[in-house]
Structures are given as structure tokens and as C-alpha cells.
Amino acid sequence: MSFFALPSPRALRALLALAAALPAAAFAHTGVDGHTHLDFFSGFVHPLTGMDHLAAMVAVGLWSALAARRAGPELLWGPMGFAGMLLLGALLGLQGVQLPAVEPMIAASLLVTGLLVVARWHVAGIAAALIVGVFAVFHGLAHGYELAAAPSAWATLSGMLAATVLLHLAGLGAGWALRSANAWLPRAAGAVVAIFGVTLLARLA
Template sequence: MRIALSHRHTAALFFIAASAISTGASAHTGAEPHMHNSFLSGFAHPLFGMDHLVAMVAVGLWSALAARRAGPELLWGPVGFAALLLAGAVLGLQGVALPAVEPMIAASLLTTGLLVVSRLRVPGTVAALGVGVFAVFHGVAHGVELAGSDSAWQTLAGMLAATVLLHGVGLAAGWALRERSVWMARLAGAGVAAFGGALLLQQVA
């Protein structure tokens, strides 16, 4: 059982690292308005949007790698990201537009990837606010798309549920690799950072 678990996490991390190859994607691919109309469509969006999927898994991965021990310390980053993602979405629904949303989403991938590589350990509140700042931009992007939709809150609920799920995947993978395969975690982080860097270059070019 232990070997099978390790293989699943290893495959997931290879998938994250391979995302660095996807330099043709935009930082926020977005979807047509008619797709944002239900809990299920909201749930599916982060799972099929490479930028969101990678960012959310990477937050969990970093949180597990940087934690001193199991416990509440693991949750500061994921909770901060999810909470401020929702806050950003609410701002977007209210018509609040932030500058440089696309570059900031790309920068979030670059930064989170470097955090995974370095396994930087910071106080819990700093971790929550650090990743949360970037989460606001992810949320605003979604909120603006959903503004005026009658099912906006259903869709946001689905996105939030998928976000929690992806954080959990990252936490599980990071915890499994804390000691036994440190180089795999660093490879995944480098892939995330490269992916984010490529997207950021596209945005500022």
C-alpha cells in the first residue's frame, strides 16, 4: 500500500512539473459566460484550467513541505488562499476591477513554485496573507466573469469546493514526499515556477 501511494503522488508531481511545457496557455484562460452557470461548472473550472489547478496544488504542496509537524500549521496557506479567493470573487461580482490581474496570476505561479523549491518556512499568518494576496487576483478574475449571472454564487461554491480539493491533493503529496523524495518535490516546484515565469513573460511582452 505504501508503494502504491508513493507512485500516485509521484505521478501527480510529474504532471505538475510537466505543466512548465505548456507555455502557449494564457495565465487565465477563462471560459465562455454560458459555461459559468452551475455548481458543477464552477467545480470543473479549476480542474481543467491549468493555471488554477497548478497554483492550488502548489499551495498545498508548499504548506506540507514547510510545516514543522502535522497539525493546524499545515492549513494556514490553503485556508488563506481559499478565503481570499472568495473575497476577490465577491469584489469582482461588485464590479471592482484590479490592475494587472493576468500578470499577477502568472506571478502567483512563479512565486509559489519558488516557495516549493526553497521549502521556505514562515509564520502561519504570513503564509496565509502571502498566498492570499495572489488569490485575490484569481478571485477577481472569476468574479468579473460571473457578474450579472443569476447562478454566480452556485458557481463560486463549486470553485471553492474544487479549490479545497486541490489544496488537499497538494498537502497529501507534499507530506508523502517530505523526507523520502525531496528531489521530486523540488522538481515539481521548479516546473510550477517555470510555467508561471513563461506566462508572466507572455503577459508583459
Template sequence: MRLARPALALLLTAAALPALAHTGADAGAHHHGFLAGFMHPLTGLDHLAAMLAVGLWSALAARNGRELLAAPLGFAAMLLAGALMGLAGVALPAVEPMIAASLLVLGLLVFTRKRLPAFASAALVGVFAIFHGLAHGQELAGETDAALTLAGMLAATVLLHAAGIGLGWALRRANHWLPRLAGVAVALLGAALLGGVT
């Protein structure tokens, strides 16, 4: 029970951050550079929820180190790949709906603690990460400091994955309802965003 209080405080803090946040590529003009890129996943509700959920699910469902790291590393790698695609002018349909769908799916994975083989975990989150990255790459196309902005974004993504893993590890045996509650919250956010873009 000692672990549940700090975990609840961390969840409430994370929930409070997005009150002033935008939700990604549809937010309008952005400042660029490493710091702006670093802050974007921390202040965009959709990105913050997705990054934390990937780490949380990994910690709750993994049985070994390979499974623990597969989804976070897969997400980070494919986020970068998607961003580079966006910078190169690649366009895919349904970018915003896929970002919203990623939250719905990740929330359900956290809620159920569904275990998948390492490769399947990385592939599943990797598909969604391409769309998250693509939105940012398109947003930054033509900017001279796009590489710095993407580096900041990737650094924050990795840190949020690590925070999600830490939170999930703390809750793995200490509590059953808090991670389920977090999963429901992420899934509901995804469903709400999906309803708004479809």
C-alpha cells in the same frame, strides 16, 4: 522509495490534465453552475498549478498543524473574497500578471521549502488569491447562477489544496528531487505566463 512511484504517477497525471485546458479568465465563454465551477480549477492550467502548489508547499514546509492549514485556508478565503469583489464590479490593475506572478512565487516556495509563520503564509498566498478570485468574479458578473459556480470553484479549490497536502506529505521524507522538480515546473509556468501578459 515506495511512496515516490505513486507520487510521480500523481504528478504525471496532474501534468496531463491541462493539455485540454484553458488558462482562466481569458478563455472566452464558459458554462455556469456548480459543476462548471468545480471543473474550472481542474482544467485551467494556471489554477490547477496554483492550488496544488499551495498544498504542496504547506506540507513540505510546515512544522505543525497551524502552519499546515494556514496557506490553504488563507487562499480559499481570499479567493472567495476576490470573487465577491469581482461580482460587485471592483476592478484592480494587473490581474493576469498577478496570477502569473503567483505561480512563479509558489513554485519557488515549493522548490526552497521556505518556512513562514502561519499568518505570513496565509497573507502571502491570500494576496495572490484575491487576483485569482477577482478574475472569476468579473467573468461571472451578471450571471444568475454565479453563486453556484463560485461554490463549485471553492469546493474544487479545497480538494486541490488537500491533494497538494497529501502529495507533499508523501514526499516530505521519501524524496527530495521530486518536490523540487514540481516547484521548478510551477515557477517556469509562472515565468512563461508572466512573459506573455507583461
């Protein structure tokens, strides 16, 4: 199959249906998914149940693997930038620092990371970290705001960061496995994430 091969019409319809269904599970940012006892475990589970966070984190890993020219430290710039700036955003949120357009920026992160996966755009070093890091700040802010009054904020945030790293690693592994197989599949996955972002942006408009 050539690099520009497209999925079948049936596969395209299934992907579009998936993208349309995803917004119902997005923006799960209140009350840390309803947990009354906040701890490492509840923080770990939270990014796995908010589809906006989950999709963005996996997409960052996918992009990093698909766009890399070789195995090595280059693979880690995107995930490290995202995780580090998410932590910074969470710390700002815990301190009550207010930034505008948090939810629109989270939605925009899905559009951008999805397009990065589709294009396999190679960006070297710290530039890759900065591209995704800008959006990660807003993901972190959303987490920080919801934890600002929690006595166990640090334990919960630690769980969130652990889940973030694992989601990045899952994306890296999937992206590396798909680098030379069924070229349309990672592109289709990126397109679903991008469409998800557009749908969320439209709902927020």
C-alpha cells in the same frame, strides 16, 4: 539520496518540456470554460481545467506540507488564506471592482508559489496565509469578473471554492507523502510551476 540531489538529465528535459507546454492550457477565464448553464458542477470543474488556477492551488498545498515543521493546524494556514482571499476577490469581481494587472498577478502567483515549494521556506501562521492570500485575490477577481452577469453566480462560485479546497488537500497530501522521499521530486514540481509562471509573465509582457 541527499536533500540536494538533482534529477537525471532526462528527467530535467521532461520537466522543462512540461513547463513549456503548460501555457497553452492557461488562463481559461472566459465563459467558465464555455458552459452555457452555470451551476455548482460547472463551477467545480472550472479550476480543474484552467492550468494556472490548478497549478497555484496544488502548489500552495505542496508548500504548506513540505515547509511545515510538524503535523497540525500549521498545515492549514496557507490553504485557508488562499481559499479565503480567493472568495474575497471573487466577491469584489462580482461587484465590478476593478484592480490592475489581474493576469500578471496570477502568473506571478505561479512563480512565487513554485519558488516556495522549491525552497521549502517555513513561514509561520498568518504570515503564510497573507503571502499566498495576496495572489489569491487576483485569482478570485478573474472568477468574479466572468460570473458578474450570471444569474447562478453563487452556485457556480460555491463549486469553484469546493474544487479549490480539494486541490489544496491534494497538494497537502502529495507534499506530506514526499517530505522524506526523493527530495528532488517536490523541488522539480515547484520548479515546473515557477517556470510556468515565468513563461506566462513573458507572454503577457
